Amino acid sequence: MSVSFHLCQPGGGASCGACCGLYNFRDHSRAALTRRLTAQTERLSRAPHTPEAYGEAARELTANRDAPALFPIVRVCPLLGFLDAEHQRVGCLGHPRVTGGVDLRDCGVYRATVCESFTCPSFGWLTDAQARLVQAACADWYLYGLVITDVEFVRGCLKLLEWELGGPASPDVLRERPDSLAAVRRLFALKETAPGRDGQATVFGRFAHDTEGEPTPRSLDYAALGTRAAPEDDVVLCLGYTPPDAPALLAARALVRDHVRAVAATFPA
Ligand code: SF4
Incomplete structure (x- = not known):
């Protein structure tokens, strides 16, 4: 590759x-x-x-x-x-x-x-x-x-789409279908448009700023959040979310899922 x-x-x-x-x-x-x-x-x-x-x-x-x-x-x-x-x-x-x-x-x-x-x-x-x-x-x-x-973001979005479609999501096919491409743009544009990420100034996508100012990969503390992992979580992290509690994490997952489903909906059932 x-x-x-x-x-x-x-x-x-x-x-x-x-x-x-x-x-x-x-x-x-x-x-x-x-x-x-x-x-x-x-x-x-x-x-x-x-x-x-x-x-x-x-x-x-x-x-x-x-x-x-x-x-x-x-x-x-x-x-x-x-x-x-x-x-x-x-x-x-x-x-x-x-x-x-x-x-x-x-x-x-x-x-x-x-x-x-x-x-x-x-x-x-x-x-x-x-x-x-x-x-x-x-x-x-x-x-x-x-x-x-952001390789993990691109791969994560495509993987979620494959799960949603129940089969392969060919990037070439997505690119050639205008409706699908527009929906993919809205999904990728969450990098700019996703709400509720204010006040996370030392986070850049999947990375946080450690005490020395070096980028370090972030993960979710599921025990503290009181939830289990979900397929959307890689994309949630890549968007720069640092959910303080379970409802915030669920809202971020729902945002991602809705955008993935909107891409899937451009394909005939
Ligand atoms: S680092 Fe500076 S000099 Fe080098 S390619 Fe980028 S803009 Fe140009």
Whole structure:
């Protein structure tokens, strides 16, 4: 299993800057990230394409950043910005394809050779069909990056759908059926829209921030909650829920189940 196309800029409205630290903030809402990317794009648009000018702009943007990184181990690069005038595509403003040939990625938080060769775990763990489904269902820069980098979430949603359908849920078939694709989008979009996750500032999807600021995987304490495990729980955790009691966990499971059933309902009985 592995993905044979480039997940960072696959086209069709999808683009990702997660490895460049895009989401690495307590407030990683669309509005907050849009503001930061807009500011970075604007500042770099005024910098001549030289290492000196880009280096100075990068230092200034980093010094003036309005929030600290959620996980200090994941670097946040000031060269990330919008690649297009409509602000629909996120990407590296130091890449030679963007600067007109000069490689300015050494001015970012990694060396250009690291940026060039790095592939995130999703390249190895998702199938082509799963990745194409995410690309088609999440054709926007904010949602795509949140979903494509969460292998457990994608797999968990598809597994729940298979149980609901009582058989295989082919990502290719889901992608080709407009009603199914729209319902899959609503399911994946829970990453952005799921209610009741406020006040969980040190949680990012399946991960929590330990005392050293390192990401550590979370699990549910069923004994404390007074419940047993359920098939929806992996997806509930990936959505960033930290249910304080059984009713909250049941509500989060019901939200996931309803969205999975809505996908299943697009198939004839
Ligand atoms: S320089 Fe590297 S880390 Fe920074 S935005 Fe470009 S690709 Fe990402």
